Amino acid sequence: MAEYLSPGVYVEEFDSGAQPLEGASTSTAGFIGLAQRGEIEGVPQLVTSVADFHRLFGSYLSENEFGDYRFLSYAVEHFYLNGGSRCYVMRVAPSDAKLATNQSSGNKEASVLRITSKNPGTWGNQIRVVIVPSSKAKTQIYEVLEGNQYRVKNNAGFNVGDVVAFEADGEKQYNKVLSSQDNIIKLASELDGEVVDANLLPAKVLTTCEFTMHVFYGDEAETYEKMSLNISAANHVEKMMARSNIVTVKDISEGKDFGAVSPFEVLSGEAETTGKFQVALSGGSNGSVANLSAGDFMGVDRGPGKRTGIQSFIDNDVVSIMAVPGVTDPNVQLSLVAHCENLGSRFAVLDIPRDKTKVADVMTHRNIFDSSYAAMYNPWLQVFDPLDKRNIYIPPSGSVIGIYSRSDQTRGVHKAPANEVVRGAVGLDCQYNKGEQDILNPQGVNLIRHFAGQGIRVWGARTTSSNGLWKYINVRRLFIFLEESIKNGTNWVVFEPNDEQLWARVQRTIDAFMTRVWRDGALMGGSPSEAFYINIGRSTMTQDDIDNGRLICVIGVAPVKPAEFVIFRITQKTREE
The missing domain is CATH 3.40.50.11780 (Rossmann fold)
Known part of the structure; x- marks a missing residue:
């Protein structure tokens, strides 16, 4: 019951009529x-x-x-x-159907990532994966602090465990992030040379090292950008590639520390300047x-x-x-x-x-x-x-x-x-x-x-x-339709008080639905009373049924049958007749 504690006008809604019952899909x-x-x-x-x-x-x-x-x-x-x-x-x-995989290719990336087709079949042998280097964040260094710490313009995107590269005068130094907080980044080792650059357009920048993977199959193409081999990062390759509809990627490095080496080089065995690295899957079989x-x-x-x-x-x-x-x-x-x-x-x-x-x-x-x-x-x-x-x-x-x-x-x-x-x-x-x-x-x-x-x-x-x-x-499919429609449309009845008021509401709900079915021509009879009947209440339930939480509604239906045999009986008509 609602509580009325202060004087005022209260507007409330309640259900009094039949609940609309929608027909189930049969097609x-x-x-x-x-x-x-x-x-x-x-x-x-x-x-x-x-x-x-x-x-x-x-x-x-x-x-x-x-x-x-x-x-x-x-x-x-x-x-x-x-x-x-x-x-x-x-x-x-x-x-005996098999997945296509990169494990049989002997490529270096096969020791780090297991790439397989999403499901078995020779279709997987046509999958091509292209890996290119990329970066999700870059910043400039404002100040060198003690203990391999550097105050940067913005440390957003630099996560613990990420491989980073410091680029100056066309050369790169690779390092690893040990901590990143409050615009202060701690690296695994000290950077060589003059690293501070406070210019508006910096010539020296610290960038993260990631890779982008393009997956191709026929006319389908998927791109997953700026992924990492850092297992604790949100952009770890296994987490990002879980959305793929073409391949499944599993990190089999078991958390191995590759040191201050860019993930592109870890996968391809080649420097980032190579630009891209292609992986072909093989071994897929239809069985x-x-x-x-x-x-x-x-x-x-x-x-x-x-x-x-x-x-x-x-x-x-x-x-x-x-x-x-x-x-x-x-x-x-x-x-x-x-x-x-x-x-x-x-x-x-x-x-x-x-x-x-x-x-x-x-x-x-x-x-x-x-x-x-x-x-x-x-x-x-x-x-x-x-x-x-x-x-x-x-x-x-x-x-x-x-x-x-x-x-x-x-x-x-x-x-x-x-x-x-x-x-x-x-x-x-x-x-x-x-x-x-x-x-x-x-x-x-x-x-x-x-x-x-x-x-x-x-x-x-x-x-x-x-x-x-x-x-x-x-006839069978009509009953399937009726049964599923009534089952789906009367969930609201469950756990309601099992009394005369509920019985009347259930009867009205089913009566409205069955009348619509009759009007659509699915039932025999010149009136709803000839087409179906609905019995609910004391005539269908004993006190034991009510005590055990059972509401029983009996519905009788007169389905239409097909005119399978059409018979025209013809005779001669004489003038005397």
């Missing part, structure tokens, strides 16, 4: 697969366009090197081509596809921020549709389906092996699964390959997820993502006829077919579930 995709570059451990990376994907994960992969595991980049491209808006991507790499296993895609849970493969998406609560494009190993696909079922907030799109085109072979693969959180599509799509400049066949999952996203944005999640044109596809790996679909469709295999004058279309909207209540994709 954010998640992809897992091989790529040229990118982190293989941690959290999936947000990708907002094809160009963004190429910047983070590299370009297309060759068939000769990666075979049937190369389809991630094509799937992401066709996801956006078919209307996708955003996705998260996690890279997988063979166990062998033969060393890939289902476990690489399924991933390992090493704790927060260290998960790999499918497991890395546990840390992501945004993704709602997932695929491992082109990877049809049952172990990987079952792991993906289990991941979606356990979280209950996402849906898996599965590919069928390309060599399984006969109905019996397709059914053999289909019969492995029984889940309302997954859908299966066949056949593969013929598209243009920008790498080989020819048409190739790619798995349909990327294009289909793009169609999911497009349908969600144009019509809503309640619309079955079927009878939609597949953009970017010029052909199919095989053409199924109606008789073959009569067998596959009831079993939950969604075919992609070519119709004369109508292009290539997704011609199925079924899950892989044997439960008739959940046989349609849009």
Whole structure:
């Protein structure tokens, strides 16, 4: 309760109406697969366009090197081509993939700094690092004091442990800072000659010795200025380079004291007058596809921020549709389906092996699964390959997820993502006829077919579930949308007093949201009362529930089902009728 201690007027705010409840996103995709570059451990990376994907994960992969595991980049491209808006991507790499490093170069800097590519792959062999001398501070000396101490104009930027150079008449004397305070700098040894210069434009200056590192990879360039080998300084190379997206730098000198030697000379073995020193990385490897296993895609849970493969998406609560494009190993696909079922907030799109085109072979693969959180599509799509400049066949999952996203944005999640044109596809790996679909469709295999004058279309909207209540994709995804929206929008209820007033507020909040969903056409019924019901209060909770902190709200929903079979019954009309 507020305190009222002095006379006056008090204005207070309080919530009395329903809390607005916002619908959850259903069109954010998640992809897992091989790529040229990118982190293989941690959290999936947000990708907002094809160009963004190429910047983070590299370009297309060759068939000769990666075979049937190369389809991630094509799937992401066709996801956006078919209307996708955003996705998260996690890279997988063979166990023998290696980082590019400077350790194999034999250069002097390799004994001081270990420079490696940010992640494994031959892409790291194209990284070039250029080191040039630089300085972060300079000043002039006003007075020579006892004990190698000098009073300077400004000691800002001169840190304990920094290497400095005193330059006069074109010559340099190198020294080391022992203390720096109140414009008095103490050096390790005495400077030779006349060092005092009080002129307005000094000819003799004391400067710090640092180096600048330029990192180049393709069109990408990073510059890190005025870095030091002084481990106690804020501009130590390891601290500064932690921001790099191209390389990782580790100081392996173990705090060794290099004396009064400029860091550029320590790294290059050459005088600062050389101007620059170039380092080339080598030894990066993509690894062998033969060393890939289902476990690489399924991933390992090493704790927060260290998960790999499918497991890395546990840390992501945004993704709602997932695929491992082109990877049809049952172990990987079952792991993906289990991941979606356990979280209950996402849906898996599965590919069928390309060599399984006969109905019996397709059914053999289909019969492995029984889940309302997954859908299966066949056949593969013929598209243009920008790498080989020819048409190739790619798995349909990327294009289909793009169609999911497009349908969600144009019509809503309640619309079955079927009878939609597949953009970017010029052909199919095989053409199924109606008789073959009569067998596959009831079993939950969604075919992609070519119709004369109508292009290539997704011609199925079924899950892989044997439960008739959940046989349609849009029904399951509608419930995912409702559940996530209600969960995200009712956090304010937690720890509120569990009484009639709270029950009424919760009912009003959900009623307003469900009414909006009904008006959007996602629910059956001519009125809200026919489309849904909300029960909360004594009819859903016992005193034991209330005593144990449980608020139970029961919501009944009548989802719309797709008109999968359109039947027109025609008969002759006689005059007597």
